Every structure is written in C-alpha cells, then in structure tokens.
Amino acid sequence: MPSGEIRYQPPSPPRTSSMDSCEDEGWVWAQIKAEARRDADAEPALASYVYSTILSHSSLARSISFHLGNKLCSSTLLSTLLYDLFLSFFSTEPSLRSATVADLRAARMRDPACTSFSHCLLNYKGFLACQAQRVAHKLWNQSRRPLALALQSRIADVFAIDIHPAAKIGKGVLFDHATGLVVGETAVIGNNVSILHHVTLGGTGKESGDRHPKIGDGVLIGAGATILGNIKIGEGAKIGAGSLVLKDVPPRTTAVGNPARLVGGKDQPAKHE
Amino acid sequence: MPSGEIRYQPPSPPRTSSMDSCEDEGWVWAQIKAEARRDADAEPALASYVYSTILSHSSLARSISFHLGNKLCSSTLLSTLLYDLFLSFFSTEPSLRSATVADLRAARMRDPACTSFSHCLLNYKGFLACQAQRVAHKLWNQSRRPLALALQSRIADVFAIDIHPAAKIGKGVLFDHATGLVVGETAVIGNNVSILHHVTLGGTGKESGDRHPKIGDGVLIGAGATILGNIKIGEGAKIGAGSLVLKDVPPRTTAVGNPARLVGGKDQPAKHE
C-alpha cells in the first residue's frame, strides 16, 4: 500500500513493566545527549546550536521547552514566555513526557530516514508540532482557550501544521514530513498512529458538534489522504496515499482511492460497509 | 459533500442599507476590542501580545497593519516599512476595510471553529494572507510590481499560501486552514467564496495569457481540490475535497472526483457539459 516515506510497523507491544517510564525517559535523554556530544565534536559549525538546544539543559523537559519556545516565538509572543509555559507543563505532567518519549521511539522505529533520537528532537517538525499541541490541548482543557488558539496559530505559521488544540492525540505517534497536516477540533488520534504529510482529518461541512474522524490505534495514513466526517478508522487499518475516505474503515483493513474502496485485510471483507 | 472544516452557508443577503459600511466597521472593531480585553484579563500570559496587536491601536486599519507588518517582516524587509505600506492603503481605501470586515464576518459565520472576531484577526493565516494580498493587488495595479511580488513571496514563506498579486479576490471570502493554497495570476475569486486548504486555482501548462479559473459568488471548494485552466465555476457551486476539475461547473452544481464528475444540484443536470 502506498503511504509515503515510512516503514509500517504494527503497534509495539507495551514495554516491560520492569522498566518504568521514568527510567525510559532517562535512558532516551542520555542517548540524546550522547548523540549531541558526538555531533558537536564532529561538526564545529553545529557546536553552539547543539549546546544551546540540548547540552546546556539538565532534562529532556527543559531541552524541548527551550527548543519549542525558540521555534514558536514571535516579536509579540516572546520565547521566554513560551519557554516558561512549556516547562510548566512538561516538568509537572509525567504523561506529557512519556508521550514525548514514545513519539521519539516511534520515529526511530518506523521512519527509515530517522537516524537518531536527537535528529528527531531537533529537526522533525511533525514531532515538534505534536509536542506543542499536547500542551495547547492541556490549556484548552483548562479553559485557557485564547492562549491555546494562539499556540495553534504559531504552529500553523511556523510548521505549516494545523492541529486544533481540542483534538486528542495518543502516544507513540509519528507525523512524518508533516507539512500541510490539518486535524479538526473533534478528531481523535489513537496510540502508535503514523500519519504522512498533507493529510486532513476534517469535517464534511454538513455537521457541527462532533464532526471529525476517530483514528484507531496503530493506523497508518498515507500522504495526501483526506478523511472527513465523524467516522471511525479501525485499529490497524491502512489508508492509501491520496485517498478520500468518507465512511468507516474496519480494523486491519486497507482503503485506497478517491473515493476510497476497501481492498482487503487480514480479518475483514473487502466491502465498504 | 466533502469539504473539510467549514459549515456551508449560501451567500449572505446584502446588509440592510440602514447600516452603512463605516458603522459596520466600527461595530466589528468595538467587538474585537471587547474580546481582546476579556482575553487579556483572563490570561495574563497573553496581555502583552493582545495589547500590542489590538488594544494599543486606535482603529482596525492600524491593528491589522501592525499585525501584518510583524508577521511578514524579515531582516531585510522591515516591519516599520511594511506597517507604513499597509496603513497607507488600509487608511485610505474604504473598500479594503469593508472587505476585511466582510471576511471577518465570513469566518465567524461559516467556520464552526471560529469563536470570535479577534481569534480570526490574530490567528487565521488564510484571513491574514488575504488582507495582505489585497494590498499587493493594489500595488500590482499601480505598476509597483517588484514590491507586490516581494509581498507575495513573504506571504508564501510565512503562511505557505501563494496567491499571485494580480489575482482578483472578492469580499466575504473564507480561506479556511489555508496551508498550501495556490492561486494563479489570472484567477478571479467572487464574493462569499469559501476555500479550504491545499486548493490550487492553477493553469494547465498549455496556455499563456488568461489561463486560470474564475470562481463565482458563493462557491465552496473542498480541501485538496485542484482546479486548472481558464474555466468557470458557477455561482453557488460546490467542489468536493480532492477533486480535479478541468471543465466548467454550472451554477449551484456539485462536482466531485478525479477527474471531477457532476453529481447534481438544485437547478442543474448532473452531466459535465
């Protein structure tokens, strides 16, 4: 199935309980620092950049808050304000940090072009937009909506990725390339989902209220796919590049074409509805 | 019909003659200031941002000129120069201001995710790109073409929206999400048109001169639609998400698919020419 630049992996098994999420975060952060030191040594032109974004920070939470603050600031929305805002969430919400770590692992595992954790942390705008949206989502749920919407707007300007702060996003998510991704207000994205660039999870324009797609765990959505309406894309389904999907897709089933038709799957018939 | 995140509304009736466009502009600007005050009070982190972009300004023309200057400036194209440029047009051309007001109303009315006028003014890149393009269009018509093209380029860099300054755009237009919108030199967009993201109004590559689409009043164009050539999309027509349209579409008719086929409408047959 065409999907653009990712290698499909079924949802990873849950990590063994012997490694709790703090240890996992510590291990990934140690990896990132080691990679950054290696890169700074090999490339003096990068040393200052790598130092300010990674090596000068005492934690992944601080590093990512600094990096997002710098990327998303403007002359009227200062980087210091954004840094404090991001850090206040990342330092106090372990669930945010474990989602970050799961996303870093997803990129390393499912994108053959992702060569290191630090490459993803520094350079993947889909990864960065996702981390910033999760903070905007927290703000939205605290009824700090104008600030949540201001963040959404900065993410849309800086990364060309437009995710409504009310949208719910799981863990272990890969937004690959990510330019042009649009995710509507009432969309839900499950765990271990991979979404390529130019994908729309939008409304049909005929409904209000709960009007956007619900994407199950482990789904893969190819480049340029457009999925509209309050429909379900079942667990482990695959949506082909350039597809237009307007109806539910059963679990572990592949849908392709404009309009999309089902083309079979492990457990499912090839009929759409 | 699939269209992405907008609620379709037929073209609004003309406003009653008892409210002239100056009064309307004053009313909308008063609303924006009231919304901004409420947001600044509720969210101290936004106070400085909201003050500098809205509350410190004495008019909508000044607020939007400041905001566009800040968004579109670069180290070689200074915000002060852009502010003076935008203000010189917005303060002297009532038609520009009434188009701005009509666009603000269109977003509030037709986009269920648009919660306030100030949300649109501050955050909607489709709205901001449209306002900047109207100024670039004035420059183009005054034969100040290098400056018009420099503005087009900044809009394309900052918002990922590429509208040629020669293109003609009506009032009450909603460019929703707007990432990836491309509008060619000889395209015309009517009044009360709604266009989603990733839409192309382009040429076929086989013509020169007048080579781009003409979009009638009240048309709705879904996400990812590609409309090519000097063709007419009739008043009130709807173009489905992901469609490829290479022929005229009659008024009040719906076209979907790649290549697009007509699927009926109130007054029109379902045949494509």
Add this chain to the structure above:
Amino acid sequence: MPSGEIRYQPPSPPRTSSMDSCEDEGWVWAQIKAEARRDADAEPALASYVYSTILSHSSLARSISFHLGNKLCSSTLLSTLLYDLFLSFFSTEPSLRSATVADLRAARMRDPACTSFSHCLLNYKGFLACQAQRVAHKLWNQSRRPLALALQSRIADVFAIDIHPAAKIGKGVLFDHATGLVVGETAVIGNNVSILHHVTLGGTGKESGDRHPKIGDGVLIGAGATILGNIKIGEGAKIGAGSLVLKDVPPRTTAVGNPARLVGGKDQPAKHE
C-alpha cells in the same frame, strides 16, 4: 495535461560551446544587477532590500549565500554561520553555480509568471530551497550529516519544502510554487525537470534501502501528484495533477489519475506496463 502553473518546454538544447559556463554566469549576474537597479530606482521602499540582497554583493555566489543565510537562519543557527557555509561551497564549486544559473533560466523560460531573473532569485522559494539542498547534498556526501539534516529541517520550516539531503537533483530544475514538496532520501531528479507544488516523491512504506522514484530528464509533474516507490518516470514523461503513480512511466508518455493510467504519448503505447 493538467499541471498547474507552468508552460511546458522540452529540455533545452545544450548551450553552444562558444559560451562557457563562466561567461553565462557573468551574463546572468549582470542581468540580475541591472534588474535590481531598475527596481530600486522605481520603488524606494525596496531600495534597501534590493541593495542588501543583490547590489551590495560582488558575485552571484555572494548574493545567494547572503540571501539563503538570512532566510534560513534562526536564533540558534546564525545567519553569519550559514552565509560562510553557503559561500564556502558556492565560491569553490563551479558545478553548483552552473546549476543555479540553469535553474534561473528554467524559471524564466518555463514559468509565465516569472518576469525577471531577480524575481526568481529573491522570491521563488522552490528555487531557493533547491540551491540550499544542493549544498546540503554536498555536506551529506562529505559525511557532515548532522549539519545537512539541520539544513533540511530549516528548509522544511521556512519554505514548507522537505527534500532529503541525500536526494540527487539535476540542473535546470523548476520547483514551481513548491509549497509541500516532499522528496525522499533515495530519489533522483534529472535535468530540466519541472515539478509543481504538493508533489511527493516518496516510499511505499514496504521497502527500505533504495526506495524512492527516479525522475528522468525533462519530466513535468503536475500539482499534487504523488509518486511512490523505486520506480522510473522516463525522460520527457508528463504526470498529471493529482495523480497517484505506483509503476514505471515510459519516456514521453503521459500518466493521469488515481491510480494513474497512461494516456498515450508520441512514441509509446497507452498501456501501463
């Protein structure tokens, strides 16, 4: 064939040997300076911009290095560092400069909206992204991969164009509008290729290693086309707007649709393999 905003031209004949590439570069640079002087005289608002980007520089290599450094810099990746980096390549690699000149000529010849060389140099993000990617490609081949990847990321943020530094790009290339262009790691783009916006040269997700398309000389790829897998698009072929291409396309043949079908060509049958 639908293709978006470009006028198709077959690959230009090789330039006569009486004009070597140095002379050609000198002639184009002289044109650019003359255009810039004319624009600065006619539009005082642009004078400082045009002076800093073009007129103050003693060569095309310096002008483009300054312009790219300014466009791609960030608060942690300084413009002076990027300027020195770009200049070190453009000043010592004649092949980079002749590719730049060929790209400038391609835009002037094949894009009816391109009114001057300086317009392309200053304003075309597809052109600028391509020049920066060629430097990133050199870095990649020198095993300076973290810096190459940092450049890719800046190009993706600033221009919404995502080209892997390992991808090989020929000369005389036109990336028109260019927003949303995604080119994978093992893709190859020949000489005199024209590619519109929202085009993906990606992987199918089922392969690793050499997994991206190979685009022959003189190919034209319309807006929104998605080409996936290690397939060949033969010399002079045309790919219609919005097509999904998963199989080889023979030389001088046109492919359209989702999934794409062949629709004939000068020398070739209309059957897809």
